[in-house]
Amino acid sequence: MGAFSFFRNVYDLDTLDTRFTVSSNTPYKAVIESRNDATVASKERAAKWNSRPSSSSKSRWNTSEFYLYYLVFAFAIPSMFWIAYDASKTTHPNYRNYERYLSPGWIPGRKIDVTDTQYRTLRNNIPYLGALVVFHPLLRRLYNVVLYHQRLNQRASFDFGFAIIYLLALHGVSAFKILIILYLNYQVATTLPRKSVPVATWMFNIGTLFANELCKGYKFKNIASLLWVFLSGGLVDESNSSLVNWGGWLDSYGGLMGRWEILFNITVLRLISFNLDYYWSLDRRGYSPIEKKQLDPSSLSEKDRVSTPAQSKDFSFRNYVAYAIYAPLYLTGPIITFNDYISQLRYKPASLEVSRTIRYGIRFALTLLAMEVILHYDYVQAIAKFSPHWAEYTAAQLCLLSYFNLHLIWLKLLLPWRFFRLWSLIDGIDPPENIIRCVSNNWSTLAFWRSWHRSFYRWSLRYIYLPLGGSSFASARNAARSVSTYVLVFTFVALWHDIQLRLLIWGWLIVFFMLPEMAAGSLFPKRRWEDRPTAYRMLCCVGAVINILMMMTANLVGFAFGVDGLRSILAGIFEHFSGYVFLAVACTVLFVGAQVMFEIRESEMRRGINTKC
Template sequence: MVRHKPSPSFNITSLTVSIPTKKRAQSTTPSRWSTLEFRIYLLIIVLTVPWMAWVVIRISLPTHPAYHLFSDRLSHSWLFGWPVDNWDAQYRSFRNNVPILAAVAGVHALLTYFVPTQLRLRLNLVFALVFNVALHGTSTLKILAILSLNYALRARHPSFTWVFNVAMLFANDRFSGYSYASISPSLGWLDDWEGVYPRWYISFNITMLRLVSFNMDYYAATTTPKSDSHPPHAYSFPVYLTYALFAPLYIAGPIIPFNDFLVQIEPQSTRPLTQKQEERPTTLIKPYFIRFIFTLLTMEVLIHTMYVVAIKDARPWEHAAYLPSELALLSFFSLIHVWLKLLIPWRFFRLWSLLAGIDPPENMVRCMVNNYSALAFWRAWHRSFNLWIVRYIYIPLGGSHRQLLNSLLIFTFVALWHDLTFRLLAWGWLVSIFLIPEMVAGWVFSAEKFGDRPWYRHLCVLGAVLNAFMMMAANLVGFVIGTDGVRYFVGQLVGTKEGLQFLVCAVAGMFVGVQVMFEYREEEKRRGIYRRC
């Protein structure tokens, strides 16, 4: 694996963040960007995208008849006095705390810069403990107790680790983090100091992944040691605590495997002799900071002009105030909002980690609308989680030998890991079902058999359009409007004249968009960039 180094000159492929890629022969297909076909496609996109945005802006204006249904969910803001849709609780908790998080990240980065390399492990451990106490107050003792129990299982078979950590997820949710008073009335006074983020068990899902990673990496190193394995003394309790509670990645990730973290946090004392010192990620910081600011401002424009969260939480399917096209585009931009509300915190925390000298995986590789394959989509969406799943679940379960069964088990775990609700369980099963058409089509119409036929690209695009609609439906169920909303939405699309007219236009528009996605990936290959997403 090699990290692609961007060309000094800016080009269209520079829009996608750089990640490690595999070396392959360059694409032999000539560029289609200057052909009449693609000039027409690009013209359609230039004309259509502003109209799509305007439809959602229009239903967000005070002049819209349904404005009163969601106006109480809007807040005052800093931008021209416009109301802002800060209704999404998950993003609101991050947005409202950006200044304090930036200050904490700045202090941590300065300390990392000035503290000698040999003391950085100790610095990160102390900083992580102080940060955790500030977040969770006395609940830090509960977290340390769970971490200690997990550490005690490190030498046992991985099944013990899995049973323990899955049980902790259910128990944490069932008992809402275990108040001290429920353990013993004499300990009730400990509940008074909750910290700034008392619900520690919500973010513990991320910590659980690190606990599994540490134990499985330790077990592999001690039972099947390889030439590039870390020595057993490297898996000490202080290093384990530093990894599990590492401040930049503690709240939301990205997730970095323990062995990868260890190579970067203690490069001299724990690096196997066969590995070379890697360059610190300082060269990534400036361009990555620019990407973060751009995405942050994009979200600000979105929530100040399109009130998608406020409108969809008002359950628009219960009112006759919206046209099918308006509901469809509201759902589309709701998915854009979901993408941005995850992308921005992940990029912030990865930027903080880069400043601290640790380079975790990039979580979001593609823009949400630059995906057409269900399999590739999950490699690019929450990428560090996907890499974790492949390493600790997919490969141990047998990998591609039982791909469909493994996918069903994995997406069930992913859904329950996110939240113990039926809606996300339905999402996981839908995603698994929607993988089947793509897998069958890839087997029947393989590139090896038909790749040189002139119609093959267009057939693949039609299949990708179907894929894209299924992925949007699954994510609308899981993360936006639920099963009731999707049921009403589909009924409006296929059960009304206006809905059918819009559906035909949407399929045509998606066809154009996927053609551009295909060519974008071909352009990446021409430049030596190969991503499996």
């Protein structure tokens, strides 16, 4: 295999996640068995996706139209990088405002912008995390040799024991706070009357999100102070209290991550997953879905792993803790349901192959390298945080700084998600990939939501969207109910990210920006344009440009500048006529980019792949 073929495989969708290239109804073992006949496998896959190419799906990559687009790309992409780099030069008037926040870089003559706390934390701890990725699977193998059990018990008992050690190392004495929350949630699922479980689960876990935020992780000193006031009646100065001093002493043993509540949100999703999977399993206690469907339990499809309830004995407290604090996925995910986790403990997924895992690791390393290079040349995040003099930047610089800011947000989230998923793959659990597309390869608001934090999207579908009734726009009444469903879903998504007004605005903006796309789909159905495919494609592309601009606006408000910051940037862009000219040029480039996005998806459809995003 040549270098070009190898890197093509590295960036193939199948390397990223087999869920993108194989139907969720198809057991992956069947795919492996059919590899000897690639033609048959391709035809079967295409049939399963119901995505047979239409007459208009002929490739456009070698047409004169796309050669024109290549020329636009050849000019636009280097210009985009240059404009952002030009705004980051040492000669720029605003450089002195943020220079002190830059750090020494490893590229000669360049400093690096690591002002973002999330990425800086990951970057500084990569050597230790890398050692853990090697140590954890090796320790599991040693455990398996010394104590041999049935596969599920063997893995679950190891995950449970390692989870306790992991919690103590990360959070110190605060590990007991987490275990108390887990215990209370387990009692909600297993002791309350069955009909009360869903409502009680949501109330408890949403209440936990607010309580964690408002009580700032329940500091022992604060708890001791309240107890002291209660016991003494507020008549004695608490500064001399041994109880309060003891609480402060306990807080000093907070482990490697004293503020455990910041990343506990991801655990809340697993707590809800366990409770609702347990609740739904009670409906099927009288029969086995696997036996009823005559399925091979060692070769279940991904859909069956998620939807088939675990056995009643599997909903034990040990398995629950092992799942909720599963070390590779504890801090950032991706999110895997309890049913899927138990199924993969019982039988190793066929999708776990050494060659694919190696390619996935190489892809992660290349992504990390890309992040490092960008941060050495484009000081976007430092400028956004410490250089508020937006009037000193040109319209083009303001637009490109905002654009690259979104890219860096995407990369700083992508890297930990892929790192911890890589660890999970090495350890023998295959969770869903969180991001399928580059942030610049999205034109649909609906598709963007499906492809961004994909495991959370799938979790939201299973536990919120579908139980609320899904969506239908067949009538005005159904449309109103569907919009309400979307608002509820994205309100929870926003609150789950953080309890801040700007994130609530972000969530509601996403819903608001979905409505024009839904309306356009109803007003301009594809079937009415079958005799004018090119005109329909151009019309869709205009809508795509509008969608991209709206998505950029929503995400800049939610994750970058906030409403006031965005308002200042827009004022700077449209202050002069040059801003309008640049916007027209930018829309032209986005139009070309959208055409390429369309063709990428058409190419996938011709291969029998339909990611729906």
